[in-house]
Amino acid sequence: MLAYTVPLISSAVVATLSVAWWLLQPSERNLPPLAPGCLPVIGHLLALASKEPLQKLFLKWSQEVGPIFTLKLGVKRWIIINDSTTVKNLIVNRGTIYSSRDISSVMVDGLFDGETGGGFAFYEYGKYWRNLRRIAHSGLTKKKIDDYQSTFEQGARTLLQTLWQDLAKYPEAGISLCRYLEDYALLSVLKVAYGDAIKLKPGDEELQPVFELTAAAATFLGPKEQLLEFFPILKRIFPQNTPLVKYIRNKLHSFYGPLFQNLVEKMENDPENVSDCFFKEVADQLTLSQRIGFSAVFVGAGSETTASTLQWIFAVLTNYPEIQEKVFGEIDAVVGRDRLPTADDEPNLPYLQCVILETLRLFTPAPLGVPHATSSEDTYNNFVIPKKATVVINAYAIHRDPNRYEEPEKFDPLRHMEYVKSKSAHKFSQNVDDRPHLAFSTGRRVCVGIHLAERSVFMATAVLVACYRLEGSPDMSRSKGNLSTTFAPVPYEVRLIPRHDDVHRLIQDV
Template sequence: CLLLNLLLSVYISYVYWDIKSLLVFFVVFILTADYVKNKRPVNFPPGPRMFPIVGNIFSVDRKKMHESITELAQTYGDVYSLRIGQRWMVVINGFEVLKEALITQGDSFADRPDLPLQVDMFQQLAFSNGNLWKQQRRFTLSTLKYFGFGKRSLEPVILEEFTHITKVIRGYKGKPFNPHIFLNNIVSNIICLLVFGHRFEYDDEKFKKITKLFEKGLQLEGSIWTQLYDSFPKLMRCLPGPHQTALNIWKNSKNFIHTKVEDHKQNLDPSDPRDYIDCYLNEIQMTKGQADSTFDEDNLVACVLDLFVPGTETTATTLRWAFLYMAKYPEIQEKVQAEIDLVIGLSRQPSMEDRVNMPYTDAVIHEIMRMANIVPLNLPHATSREVQLRGYTIPKGMTVITNLTSVLFDKNEWETPHTFNPGHFLNEEGKFVKRAAFIPFSAGKRVCLGENLARMELFLFFTSFMQHYTFAMPAGVKPVLDYSFGLILPPLDYEICAIPRQK
């Protein structure tokens, strides 16, 4: 019996050490394989030390990722690398380097990376490449121009939308309110008119729900869950978490657009298109059977989503920052209002023609956009071929982060980069000066498709608000210029008072 117990003890010990050795071997093998697979290539940009498997996921502050990435450039240079999970990326910082990449070598940096989350969400226009991107972008630009996109013919539409929101604000009688939803509504209604052919009332529950979903989706896209999903897609598809919420948000958003497409199909007159969806449905019919055609209903839904979300969130978020900055700097708000009173007065509506005679207001709007830094890390790019940049070799297909934060706050380009200073856009005579380093809409071949419309909306909406109201924080409350990090950089929710100006 003693002998049996001894043999059993030896056997168990052997099995235990055998399993332990196997686990040690497995761990060493995984770590070695990860090191060999993810070793920096020859002449690849430098970067911070990495953890096994997860790389540099924990090297940056997820709540202030754009600031962390900008700070890393002070240590590793304007061109450096990060490994997020199993995916390498190159980060480009500073105006001169971004200009070299996006403009001088624009063809080489014009692609988008193949990101698993984007593929699963099926957002085609912004993250597509090759013939698909070229066809869809060309068609979208020409169609929206046909409906006045970025042209003066949209002025009455924008100004009419302002009359709707001013009725709502008037109801608060100078008392505090949260401008968040209202600003989303007025901006998204401009896109709605172009895409759907009609605007929504502000109390429309479906409309309110879908705009909230868009904002939530963009916030989740800028979170660590997106990085984990793109790094370990097979695993993350099976796991619960906020990434599943993001997928459901875009699924519900696409269903909303699908219903609009079906409504259009029931009342389509090919000879008299009413909006973007009508034109796209016509294009599907005209290109049916062509081998290289990329026009179908799935791409239509994806393109509408791409137009609707950025077209709403970026401009509305900029206006939310505008109210905050005007409340924080009342002396600047007074100078804007004085210029409006001089050039426009209080009775007539503003026009884009007024902008040339309003250099200070124009400068303030540009400084709001610079300081707000709405899309801090831009949308990711990818190299279409092997590229030489600042002495480093960037392989074909590499994800590239063009850090707009590093440009909009570049100390070599701005006299007081971290101070709200409209003088950045004024010369000694007080005339407006366009700055080359002002690229909140990105630059090169992937410049924001809606830049002209956004500029028009910002000028007309901002000037109209300043013409009719003085913005101030509630009694005893100071403006908080803090943000919530995501793909878009919105301010924290706040309440503000819109005090009607005396006519």
């Protein structure tokens, strides 16, 4: 009987204290309108348990109560933005207020060593974040990405060679393309970060722990850890998941530590033969803990979102063969059949660029991004937005705004052609109006790896379409999982048909 009594008493105590806390709270001043389904004490917690993906749920609520609304989640207030005007007015124009973070201390302090570590993507806005952000940006500028071009070309060729070898075993069967794209995206990020210190190949067993670490770290952005932030009193009753934090942290150090050691030793002993890579440029500006934090952020955020984007692109091209053939026709006319496409061809392949942009619009890899937070109280349109409010940009809703995109649910690459051919397509901007989508966020927290992601996506798409016709019917009606922070299609199979007789030669040429 005791085994059942103790949990019941504990639950009753928690419930009583929660109700007492709620009753004692002062009334809040003129927040943006509340989303539907707010309950006493728990606020919108039950409403968020919907099976519907949050980005879709938020879009539906915005159509009921307006483009900016409030979620009450225990002690937390989440402000959800669903239109580009509000994003521009707050996230861009008032960046000093809306560029902070309010992420679980378990992740920030436990996993990334707080302000002595390198998990800058999750840190509050301030001097320390700005310094790490500056270092990250210095190694990932457009010019630096151009310097790493041989890495992207070799990665794309390796993807083709791996596919060719596996297709030779089962030439008539469908192939699980998503798995190959995940390996390509992960290895691209690792090799840009570490250069030839990375000896791994697609399918190597050593890659699996990296995928597992990324998934495990993402749990700290999930419901359980957030629940403790919504109701801090629970932290005194339920222990923090310290063993898991220590396990992931130790695994990160054991995987990335030797890579750094190899890279540093080669830079000291044979600097002339160290390939261009990110950490070659910035290693001397970072501590070991910061280097490992940078690696976890780059690999975790960069590889998953790039893989997701590529998976959606090839799902689209397979389901829309007329678009696929138009992309191939453009590549065939510009590049020919004697070589593979390179980054130098990108300006001359505007339709392919449009397809990538339209995929990022309709199938944004992180439709809610990493939440912002306010560093001080603000007033907007007579609404009060509290200090330390969590601010979420719903890119999914913005990308489906009929005032911004005609027939927003239609996959129409040509809607971006004017942008691609304009000068603005060749400059980097934080402004909402200067880009055709918000897949990389905007403002001061815009994704630092934007050029890396764009180059990885372009190279894989260009070489695969140049070599293969894709056939099949991938399911585009649903995503892999509602609880994931990354929006990816359910795994699918396609048939890859060589475009011409010289494909094998192109793939094998070094």
